[in-house]
Amino acid sequence: MSETAVYAAGGVVWRLVEGKLKVLVIHRTAYADVTLPKGKVDPGETLAETAVREIFEETGIGVHLGVPVGVSRYVLPSKRTKIVHYWAAHASDDAIRASRFVPNKEIAALEWLSPKKARARLSYPVDIEILENFLELVDDGVLHTFPVVVLRHAKALSRSDWDGEDALRPLTSRGAAQARAVAGPLRAFGVRRIVASDAVRCVATVTPLAAAIGKPVHRTPAISQDAWEEGTSDVRGVVGRRVRAGKPAVLCSHGPVIPDILRELALATGTLRGSYLDAAADLVVGAFSVVHLSASNPGSGIVTIETHEPSA
Structure with a gap:
């Protein structure tokens, strides 16, 4: 600004x-x-x-x-x-x-x-x-829409400063502030379903939102970085369920996984792929992209994507 x-x-x-x-x-x-x-x-x-x-x-x-x-x-x-x-x-x-x-x-x-x-x-x-x-x-027939929000986890302790399992790396103090700050804008988009990688840093990122809206965090290895690196992730399954549900949701995952999430959202909605997907996936920690879909006909393609930077 x-x-x-x-x-x-x-x-x-x-x-x-x-x-x-x-x-x-x-x-x-x-x-x-x-x-x-x-x-x-x-x-x-x-x-x-x-x-x-x-x-x-x-x-x-x-x-x-x-x-x-x-x-x-x-x-x-x-x-x-x-x-x-x-x-x-x-x-x-x-x-x-x-x-x-x-x-x-x-x-x-x-x-x-x-x-x-x-x-x-x-x-x-x-x-x-x-x-x-x-x-x-x-x-264009897209009066009723719903968002699927793709959120990159907040700032976590670096791998070099952490001796335990990578999935257990916690947020830094800055990351905790980002997690608190992101709850407000996610509420503004009406998010009611929270899905997160089961890594500690992802769950911690959406915990303030869960407390604010009184909803649980649904943890899954299907969009975790460990599963993605091992080739056992199920991004397509997670994305497909959210598109079929037609309800405002957030998917909190990791930098390397997020491009796959955006690509699967495009595929699930019959959207032509383009450089806009790369831009929406290029998120800094604590940032998110809101993918707006038609509530009556999500298969008609992504209506628009907007990206928001962290405010903390």
Whole structure:
């Protein structure tokens, strides 16, 4: 991130009403405008966490992030550039019923509109561009999606500093901080299933997430580095189960194994292979790639992949 820019994040929040698509716009009190929910990044926060938090703060609706739908850039009166990242975000009926929104000094009203009316009502061209990006996905039939997150374990003690079995190498203090930090953005993508190599460093990486969402860590040697080096891994089996399940999940594994996981995700979804897979697999420790798949037809191919660096 540039030190001179102002970063923010938000979303195109959507729902279906009697089978018809509606998107949420907010009427801001102070600016007397109509825009998409968004807000500035708090210190120590990732863009994904910001998007979920700001949507909730401005609308009272808890969401999980779907497909990224673009980045807007514009110059503020201070001459600094503001950069806003947006994701699609489905508002479930339960989340809408749970909203405690009331008009306040920042947000005067919320309004669910058809895409056509939202396009006409939005005050800023940059918001209209983001909405158009979202509608392209709708036209492509990928409104409902789910993520399979591929996570490289956090920083572990080096082999030269460890006398025991490689699978027992623990995280360093920096690695433990990365593990705590990654729990937030993974929650932002709605991860509910946690699958990890049975190596200590992988299990420890996802333990804070497991505690945060109240779900167990499913440990497996099938995506471990030891099994991969021995030729006994079963990456295809693990990936296939996650694609068939159609539920948000994270697979925590090792640097040498991750390219195979991405390749198997492409094969399982009928996606053409390309250099984008290499880029998504080239993860530093504590980083992850989110592979977005169509919930109704995962075999139609990977919708998009986004990669997030560790914040600790």
